[in-house]
Amino acid sequence: MSLIFRPLFEKESSTYTYLLADSITKEAIIIDAVAETQQRDIGLIEELALDLRYIIETHVHADHITSSCPLKQKFTNAKIVLGESNPVACADILIKDGENLEFGNYSIKAMSTPGHTDGCMSYVVGDKVFTGDALLIRSCGRCDFQGGSAEKLFDSISRLFTLPDETYVYPAHDYGGRTVSSIWEEKAFNEMIGGVDKAEFVRRVNAMELSLPAKIHVAVPANQVCGSKIVTD
Amino acid sequence: MSLIFRPLFEKESSTYTYLLADSITKEAIIIDAVAETQQRDIGLIEELALDLRYIIETHVHADHITSSCPLKQKFTNAKIVLGESNPVACADILIKDGENLEFGNYSIKAMSTPGHTDGCMSYVVGDKVFTGDALLIRSCGRCDFQGGSAEKLFDSISRLFTLPDETYVYPAHDYGGRTVSSIWEEKAFNEMIGGVDKAEFVRRVNAMELSLPAKIHVAVPANQVCGSKIVTD
Numbered sequence: 064m065s066l067i068f069r070p071l072f073e074k075e076s077s078t079y080t081y082l083l084a085d086s087i088t089k090e091a092i093i094i095d096a097v098a099e100t101q102q103r104d105i106g107l108i109e110e111l112a113l114d115l116r117y118i119i120e121t122h123v124h125a126d127h128i129t130s131s132c133p134l135k136q137k138f139t140n141a142k143i144v145l146g147e148s149n150p151v152a153c154a155d156i157l158i159k160d161g162e163n164l165e166f167g168n169y170s171i172k173a174m175s176t177p178g179h180t181d182g183c184m185s186y187v188v189g190d191k192v193f194t195g196d197a198l199l200i201r202s203c204g205r206c207d208f209q210g211g212s213a214e215k216l217f218d219s220i221s222r223l224f225t226l227p228d229e230t231y232v233y234p235a236h237d238y239g240g241r242t243v244s245s246i247w248e249e250k251a252f253n254e255m256i257g258g259v260d261k262a263e264f265v266r267r268v269n270a271m272e273l274s275l276p277a278k279i280h281v282a283v284p285a286n287q288v289c290g291s292k293i294v295t296d
Numbered sequence: 297m298s299l300i301f302r303p304l305f306e307k308e309s310s311t312y313t314y315l316l317a318d319s320i321t322k323e324a325i326i327i328d329a330v331a332e333t334q335q336r337d338i339g340l341i342e343e344l345a346l347d348l349r350y351i352i353e354t355h356v357h358a359d360h361i362t363s364s365c366p367l368k369q370k371f372t373n374a375k376i377v378l379g380e381s382n383p384v385a386c387a388d389i390l391i392k393d394g395e396n397l398e399f400g401n402y403s404i405k406a407m408s409t410p411g412h413t414d415g416c417m418s419y420v421v422g423d424k425v426f427t428g429d430a431l432l433i434r435s436c437g438r439c440d441f442q443g444g445s446a447e448k449l450f451d452s453i454s455r456l457f458t459l460p461d462e463t464y465v466y467p468a469h470d471y472g473g474r475t476v477s478s479i480w481e482e483k484a485f486n487e488m489i490g491g492v493d494k495a496e497f498v499r500r501v502n503a504m505e506l507s508l509p510a511k512i513h514v515a516v517p518a519n520q521v522c523g524s525k526i527v528t529d
Contacts, residue, residue, distance in 0.1 A: 069474075069475070069476065070475045070476075071473050071474060071475065072305065072473035072474075072475065073473055074307060074473060100472075100473060103472055103473065103474070107474075110481065110484070110485050111481075239333075239336055240304050240305035240306055240307060240333060240336065241302075241304060241305075241336070241340075242302070242303045242304065242305065242475065243302065243303075248343065248344075251343070252343050
């Protein structure tokens with residue numbers, strides 16, 4: 064038994080998609096799949112002869128459109144999974160904190176990590192945590208829309224920091240070409256939260272000077288229907 | 297004992313840099329480091345408190361400039377390593393096929409895999425092979441400059457295909473956001489060499505319609521001095 068694990072990258076939005084599968088049973092999950100790269104992902108799932116069971120989103124993204132619906136149409140055993148706080152009718156499973164989903168001999172456990180959006184989930188598989196936009200490498204998600212809250216994000220990252228130090232951290236994005244970190248590294252070197260208290264973290268997050276994501280007015284409505292249609296103005 | 301393994305990506309040239317280290321002794325190697333991302337790489341090596349021993353190039357690149365020399369200036373224990381067929385005076389070690397270099401309790405073994413350039417090396421560390429531009433994911437390197445030869449590349453990839461099927465394949469580039477493959481997958485699905493004979497492979501490689509890399513006239517001279525100075529027209 065071994066875990067098939069494939070990080071995949073979408074350059075335009077610097078998004079990581081993660082494909083995981085049990086090498087024996089072929090049952091698979093995909094986390095944060097992106098519309099632009101759906102043909103690549105479908106091709107890989109077919110080549111590896113995987114049985115896609117769960118199409119998982121860490122949150123309703125504002126910077127890219129998910130390929131959840133197209134993937135579900137292609138792989139009809141698959142269910143779309145989002146955190147319970149997301150008002151997304153297209154999800155088959157609104158997962159709660161602490162719940163597990165099985166794929167072959169592996170399981171993925173949901174951890175509620177709100178703050179970037181109010182519905183953000185992280186997911187743990189063995190020694191890996193998929194942190195979405197809650198904890199990024201040396202950084203963290205912004206908190207200025209979709210129910211974002213720097214106070215909640217501090218608590219969420221503090222909770223992620225209770226995972227074993229050796230846990231590998233796989234974020235939804237990295238803009239500098241880094242692919243993985245670890246909990247101990249982020250405790251030590253994260254430029255937003257490393258070694259600071261909640262008040263200072265909140266001050267730093269609220270001082271971020273960011274323009275809105277270019278695609279937000281398209282991406283959020285589209286992702287609220289799991290990418291089943293592209294909403295345009 | 298465990299292996300620290302960090303794939304790193306440079307977006308402009310879609311180049312992968314690989315940092316590997318023994319987690320106990322901290323001795324480290326870096327493969328195909330890029331000028332644009334040298335500050336990121338230096339920062340990571342410093343944060344992880346690594347003792348960089350070898351700065352390894354799979355070949356003299358035509359599409360980006362190496363950061364070998366700046367890295368060596370920063371990490372003075374490190375030696376620059378290139379394959380023996382490269383006429384590169386700045387290399388400290390011109391490695392031969394079959395030779396090993398040690399870092400902590402790990403070793404990296406050189407495999408001569410000419411064809412993309414005449415000096416191309418692949419490197420094996422445990423269950424991973426770093427294939428440079430010889431074997432790419434579902435593709436292979438071009439053979440139209442720097443002593444390239446499709447015939448030699450066929451023989452080199454055939455040799456890579458003698459590695460165990462489960463071996464992970466980490467190329468120097470991927471333009472589609474894939475980060476890793478395996479020997480069995482490339483035997484089965486590689487669009488250039490999968491299931492074809494030498495004559496057909498050579499026909500396919502020679503039929504590639506490619507413009508020269510934008511940076512070739514800067515990158516090759518700069519890389520022949522290990523990135524110690526930027527050569528401009």
